[in-house]
Amino acid sequence: MSWNETKQLKKRKILGKIFSGLCTMAAFSSVVLLVVLLSKVFFDGWAYLDWQFVTSFPSRFFEKAGIQSALMGSLWVISLTCMIAVPIGVGASIYLEEFAPKNRFTHLIHLNISNLAGVPSIVYGILGLVIFVRGFGFGRSILSASLTTALLILPIIIIASKEAIKSIPNSTRYAALALGASKWQTVRDHVIPSALPSIMTGMILAISRAIGESAPLLIIGALGYVAFNPQGPMDAFTVLPIQIFNWAARPQAEFHQLAAAGIIVLLVVLLLMNSIAIFIRYRYQRKLR
Amino acid sequence: MKVEQKKMQNALMESKDLSVFYGEYEAVKKASIPIYEKTVTAVIGPSGCGKSTFVRSLNRMNELIPGVEVKGEVLYHGDNIYDSKVDPVNLRRRIGMVFQKPNPFPKSISQNVSWGPKINGMTDALDDRVEEALKKAALWDEVKDKLDQNGLSLSGGQQQRLCIARAIAMEPEVILMDEPCSALDPISTGRVEDLLFELKKKYTIVIVTHNMQQAARISDHTAFMYQGDVIEFDETKKIFTRPSKKQTEDYVTGKFG
Ligand SMILES: Nc1ncnc2c1ncn2[C@@H]1O[C@H](COP(=O)(O)OP(=O)(O)OP(=O)(O)O)[C@@H](O)[C@H]1O
Numbered sequence A: 001m002s003w004n005e006t007k008q009l010k011k012r013k014i015l016g017k018i019f020s021g022l023c024t025m026a027a028f029s030s031v032v033l034l035v036v037l038l039s040k041v042f043f044d045g046w047a048y049l050d051w052q053f054v055t056s057f058p059s060r061f062f063e064k065a066g067i068q069s070a071l072m073g074s075l076w077v078i079s080l081t082c083m084i085a086v087p088i089g090v091g092a093s094i095y096l097e098e099f100a101p102k103n104r105f106t107h108l109i110h111l112n113i114s115n116l117a118g119v120p121s122i123v124y125g126i127l128g129l130v131i132f133v134r135g136f137g138f139g140r141s142i143l144s145a146s147l148t149t150a151l152l153i154l155p156i157i158i159i160a161s162k163e164a165i166k167s168i169p170n171s172t173r174y175a176a177l178a179l180g181a182s183k184w185q186t187v188r189d190h191v192i193p194s195a196l197p198s199i200m201t202g203m204i205l206a207i208s209r210a211i212g213e214s215a216p217l218l219i220i221g222a223l224g225y226v227a228f229n230p231q232g233p234m235d236a237f238t239v240l241p242i243q244i245f246n247w248a249a250r251p252q253a254e255f256h257q258l259a260a261a262g263i264i265v266l267l268v269v270l271l272l273m274n275s276i277a278i279f280i281r282y283r284y285q286r287k288l289r
Numbered sequence B: 001m002k003v004e005q006k007k008m009q010n011a012l013m014e015s016k017d018l019s020v021f022y023g024e025y026e027a028v029k030k031a032s033i034p035i036y037e038k039t040v041t042a043v044i045g046p047s048g049c050g051k052s053t054f055v056r057s058l059n060r061m062n063e064l065i066p067g068v069e070v071k072g073e074v075l076y077h078g079d080n081i082y083d084s085k086v087d088p089v090n091l092r093r094r095i096g097m098v099f100q101k102p103n104p105f106p107k108s109i110s111q112n113v114s115w116g117p118k119i120n121g122m123t124d125a126l127d128d129r130v131e132e133a134l135k136k137a138a139l140w141d142e143v144k145d146k147l148d149q150n151g152l153s154l155s156g157g158q159q160q161r162l163c164i165a166r167a168i169a170m171e172p173e174v175i176l177m178d179e180p181c182s183a184l185d186p187i188s189t190g191r192v193e194d195l196l197f198e199l200k201k202k203y204t205i206v207i208v209t210h211n212m213q214q215a216a217r218i219s220d221h222t223a224f225m226y227q228g229d230v231i232e233f234d235e236t237k238k239i240f241t242r243p244s245k246k247q248t249e250d251y252v253t254g255k256f257g
């Protein structure tokens, strides 16, 4: 029964088991770490997390301190960032994938965008300071912050959208063009709608990144203490991560708990933004079905 | 011969010394084939001989492949379609195409058909147009109750007829078909073949096929290609009964290819 030789098979099976065990461990350790972190945050912050915390401005007295101005600042910056980065990013990816000639120059651009995605965010902060705060004279405003964050997430959006567009099969484009459609009609009615779910996924990633950024905004000049809500894009501001950092850096333990409560608010905002994007994506996919 | 010459004069399309290059590689070599109005012209030949390349060059779809170069001309109503004054977008409205693999849009059945007319400004009585096209493509009875369903939910054969309906909805003059049945089962193939007999009353059809019986059954003229050359072009009957070239005979009798 030489065809039924089992020794080698056994060895292969054991190897397979070891490998899948290692992978499971890797997955578990990260989940465990996340759970530990989150439970610590919730444990610390829960006591301070109430409506008053959300609706109050920061204060020297921790009982009265709240996060409203930072929350509003974050929402302002994120909304404006999306309004700037999404159209530019998606537009750029459409141009690069569908319309740009394939030559050395565009190849260089593709390469550069991939590299830009890996540049440390603090570098964008310095860039923003020089160009938007000083160069354009927008000052230490929400607008400067949004433009800087937009620059920061543009590469992420472009890369994700490019991949999404690339994954649309050429047969779809040919079908449309063979009907006497122009390139633009083809892209508008077939490529973009089919790519949209994946584009949205990239957007979720980008927004998540943007909402948690603090380093570039510190450089731009987000304030540590803001006792008013921003009224327009030219106002001074602070954002959630900076407010959290500010509290966490104080010596008193109560402020550390405020920081934890702030983190919970940040997480809620993040989840909310993501679920909106996922909802849109879901609606769209269902429409396609 | 006299008959031939008379027909020559009302060829709707005609390739003249048409050569197509992929970079350095000459995939079609000086092909000269007339395509007569309201007939079916079959293009046969072994794999890789340039059939798809030839057909794609009749509505300038080959331009979408990077590195393609075309020499010679293709006359359509007497004008060279490769003339710089011709807009390929305009050309493809008149010369439709059905691909080897069914490629419906990931949209509803009716949207699949109506999209072409819509973007070309033929927006009046769009629903009637959709219905008519689906009827002509012998698909209406199967889909009339589910026009809002996704085109991709249909079977392969139905998808291909949907693609044919989509092409017909544009009311083209010529329909190019690149092995439209190769992904279909025999029953669906039979349906599409029946359909071709109907369609040639109104349209001029060029069809690439690997299936010799299919070519013999459905076409009026046949071009046999081999390694980029058009070896022989003639009436289908003649190609399959008494071809004038040895290579053609070998191929149609199954000795090679
Ligand atoms: N995009 C391309 N780039 C380079 N060479 C190509 C390309 N498409 C086709 N060719 C080459 O051109 C020749 C003709 O190809 P074509 O697809 O026209 O053949 P075909 O007769 O349709 O074959 P099949 O019956 O297998 O579909 C082949 O040798 C092929 O390798």
Ligand SMILES: [Mg+2]
Residues within 6 Å of the ligand: B051, B052, B053, B178
């Ligand atoms: Mg082919």
